Amino acid sequence: MVQQGQIDHLLQETGQIEPPDFLVRQAFLQDYEGEYRDSMESPEGFWEGVASELEWTRRWDSVFQWDYPTFRWFLGAKCNITQNALDRHLTNGNRNKAAFIWLGEDGTERVFTYGRLAQLVNRFANGLRSLGVGKGDRVVIYMPLTPEGAIAMLACARIGAVHSVVYAGFSSGSLRDRILDAQAKVVITADVGYRRGNEVDLLGITERAVEDLDVVQKVVVWRRKGAAKVAASLGGREVDFDALMAESSVECDAEEMDSEDPLYILYTSGTTGRPKGVQHVHGGYMVGTYYHFKNFWDVKDNDVFWCTSDIGWVVGHSYIVYAPLVAGATTIFREGAPDFPHPGAFYEIIEKYGVNVIFTAPTALRMLMRYGEEYPKQYDLRSLRFLTCAGEPLNPEALRWSYEHICGNGEWGHIVDNWWQTETGGPCLGTTATMPVKPGRVGRPMPGAEMDIVDREGQPITEPDKGGLLVIKRPFPHFFRTVFGDPERYARDWNTIPGVYFTGDVALRDADGYYMVVGRADDVLNVAGHRIGSAEVESALVSHPSVAEAAVIGKPDELRGESIKGFVTLRVGNDPSEEMVNALKLHVRNELGPIAVPAEIDFTPTLPKTRSGKIMRRLLKAQELGLDPGDITTLEE
Ligand code: AMP
Numbered sequence: 001m002v003q004q005g006q007i008d009h010l011l012q013e014t015g016q017i018e019p020p021d022f023l024v025r026q027a028f029l030q031d032y033e034g035e036y037r038d039s040m041e042s043p044e045g046f047w048e049g050v051a052s053e054l055e056w057t058r059r060w061d062s063v064f065q066w067d068y069p070t071f072r073w074f075l076g077a078k079c080n081i082t083q084n085a086l087d088r089h090l091t092n093g094n095r096n097k098a099a100f101i102w103l104g105e106d107g108t109e110r111v112f113t114y115g116r117l118a119q120l121v122n123r124f125a126n127g128l129r130s131l132g133v134g135k136g137d138r139v140v141i142y143m144p145l146t147p148e149g150a151i152a153m154l155a156c157a158r159i160g161a162v163h164s165v166v167y168a169g170f171s172s173g174s175l176r177d178r179i180l181d182a183q184a185k186v187v188i189t190a191d192v193g194y195r196r197g198n199e200v201d202l203l204g205i206t207e208r209a210v211e212d213l214d215v216v217q218k219v220v221v222w223r224r225k226g227a228a229k230v231a232a233s234l235g236g237r238e239v240d241f242d243a244l245m246a247e248s249s250v251e252c253d254a255e256e257m258d259s260e261d262p263l264y265i266l267y268t269s270g271t272t273g274r275p276k277g278v279q280h281v282h283g284g285y286m287v288g289t290y291y292h293f294k295n296f297w298d299v300k301d302n303d304v305f306w307c308t309s310d311i312g313w314v315v316g317h318s319y320i321v322y323a324p325l326v327a328g329a330t331t332i333f334r335e336g337a338p339d340f341p342h343p344g345a346f347y348e349i350i351e352k353y354g355v356n357v358i359f360t361a362p363t364a365l366r367m368l369m370r371y372g373e374e375y376p377k378q379y380d381l382r383s384l385r386f387l388t389c390a391g392e393p394l395n396p397e398a399l400r401w402s403y404e405h406i407c408g409n410g411e412w413g414h415i416v417d418n419w420w421q422t423e424t425g426g427p428c429l430g431t432t433a434t435m436p437v438k439p440g441r442v443g444r445p446m447p448g449a450e451m452d453i454v455d456r457e458g459q460p461i462t463e464p465d466k467g468g469l470l471v472i473k474r475p476f477p478h479f480f481r482t483v484f485g486d487p488e489r490y491a492r493d494w495n496t497i498p499g500v501y502f503t504g505d506v507a508l509r510d511a512d513g514y515y516m517v518v519g520r521a522d523d524v525l526n527v528a529g530h531r532i533g534s535a536e537v538e539s540a541l542v543s544h545p546s547v548a549e550a551a552v553i554g555k556p557d558e559l560r561g562e563s564i565k566g567f568v569t570l571r572v573g574n575d576p577s578e579e580m581v582n583a584l585k586l587h588v589r590n591e592l593g594p595i596a597v598p599a600e601i602d603f604t605p606t607l608p609k610t611r612s613g614k615i616m617r618r619l620l621k622a623q624e625l626g627l628d629p630g631d632i633t634t635l636e637e
Pocket of ligand 1: 392394503505
């Protein structure tokens with residue numbers, strides 16, 4: 001929930017930064033205005049042109065059909081995203097080009113060419129087939145950020161299975177809920193993950209998650225520590241990842257998919273306690289994410305691209321795995337924290353690998369900023385041309401610091417923001433390589449994205465810098481198709497405000513058409529770029545036997561953007577104490593995972609409620625921030 005005070009503060013920022021000449025000169029997207037106009041005047045022709053750059057086993061009969069709120073792109077077309085991500089590169093000169101450069105926290109480096117990656121994906125795809133996985137089956141992937149995780153995703157896509165990656169920081173309860181919702185037949189996991197030198201027992205978490213789930217027939221375990229013994233609780237359900245690879249063939253024909261067949265489900269937080277299974281498809285998703293990889297990220301053939309996200313998030317799906325491969329790029333990804341084992345680790349990678357384009361999150365930049373400029377100074381960062389950010393508002397301070405100290409004040413690099421969400425698959429707002437940067441503002445609508453700011457009735461707000469609700473007026477190819485198993489929830493996203501898709505965000509637009517995205521209008525929090533539903537944290541809290549009622553709010557946090565504060569009413573017979581705070585934090589960690597743990601918990605005898613009994617989180621927030629509770633831009637009733 002956004003406060004007016006936050007908006008006023010942001011509007012004070014003025015000066016803009018011109019894009020450096022070298023960046024403008026070589027940008028793929030030279031004529032943003034013209035391209036945007038084309039995409040609006042003739043969306044079908046525009047996207048058909050992009051789709052024609054890729055390979056299809058059957059071409060579409062028609063481009064777009066809209067039966068509000070459902071829609072389809074490239075009707076009748078047949079394809080498989082892995083044919084464009086892998087096979088195409090075996091004959092176009094990219095076979096021996098590095099597709100992935102994977103780095104471990106301990107300095108381990110593994111390079112996978114397109115040729116090698118295709119072999120491994122095929123092997124694993126055959127392995128999955130041998131376990132009885134086929135087209136349309138759901139497979140949950142609970143893997144650390146490793147090549148094996150990406151291979152598992154691609155292997156599912158290869159055989160038409162629908163993957164659902166669960167971020168390896170989620171708890172066994174969250175994993176269980178997602179497996180159940182997707183009715184996954186197979187779960188793929190690893191024995192351990194690593195973060196800041198610590199081992200995370202992923203297998204133990206998986207064992208607890210699948211314990212009483214009959215739906216899960218097999219659990220494929222990648223034992224990276226090497227000790228190949230079967231987990232007792234899994235018994236006959238465990239399959240060894242490496243053995244499955246070894247015994248499967250390197251030849252595997254891609255399953256022919258309809259362009260609208262599902263590619264993956266990715267769960268994200270909404271306003272209800274239940275996570276939302278956002279579903280993307282093979283055809284349109286491939287076309288749209290590929291377009292933006294070239295035209296927004298501006299990655300050239302010989303560039304090294306580094307995306308610091310994780311395969312557990314949509315950014316990792318679109319911009320670690322799918323789009324860079326479809327475009328034939330070389331992508332770095334790294335397990336672990338950007339400041340581990342030392343505060344210069346991030347810069348060391350840029351220097352060592354000659355990284356040209358980075359996709360990261362403002363939280364990471366704020367963390368680097370905290371360590372100070374003596375670290376970037378120690379490294380040669382001159383390869384870095386374009387530093388791009390998304391996931392949460394990029395505050396002007398972090399932007400300016402990064403511009404100065406990471407991008408050499410525009411001498412060799414440039415920094416921009418872009419906005420999107422799990423549902424949109426790719427960016428909808430952003431500052432392209434040729435546009436001036438306005439600190440505090442994300443940028444302008446991306447080609448193909450018809451964006452607007454409206455009031456609750458759907459009436460456009462045309463007055464500059466007046467806050468309203470950020471909406472999308474028409475679906476583009478990489479827009480999500482439905483909420484898995486809950487089409488009504490999908491329809492609600494298009495019906496909350498008549499005639500448009502409501503993103504959940506509050507935004508404003510200036511006279512030049514630049515948008516500022518201020519935050520959520522609903523009860524979804526954004527902690528370090530990760531979306532967390534207040535309702536999910538509240539239900540975790542009330543599932544503790546000592547808790548009667550709970551409410552959580554987001555508080556501005558210098559490093560993480562927002563931090564979670566919980567207000568808890570205890571059941572009779574329980575007293576507030578430091579131990580109780582710790583017990584509740586631990587409980588949320590066990591229920592949901594470390595990212596959802598409240599930074600603070602206050603005990604209160606009652607919680608403010610509406611007459612109908614709904615907890616008024618906005619009042620709690622206003623009180624907490626010392627603001628006038630009436631002065632809030634919110635969708636809440
Ligand atoms: P997710 O679906 O997890 O990617 O989260 C999407 C949400 O993150 C959006 O609805 C926004 O609230 C927020 N978000 C993403 N990118 C930005 C950005 N560049 N500026 C402000 N908020 C952002």
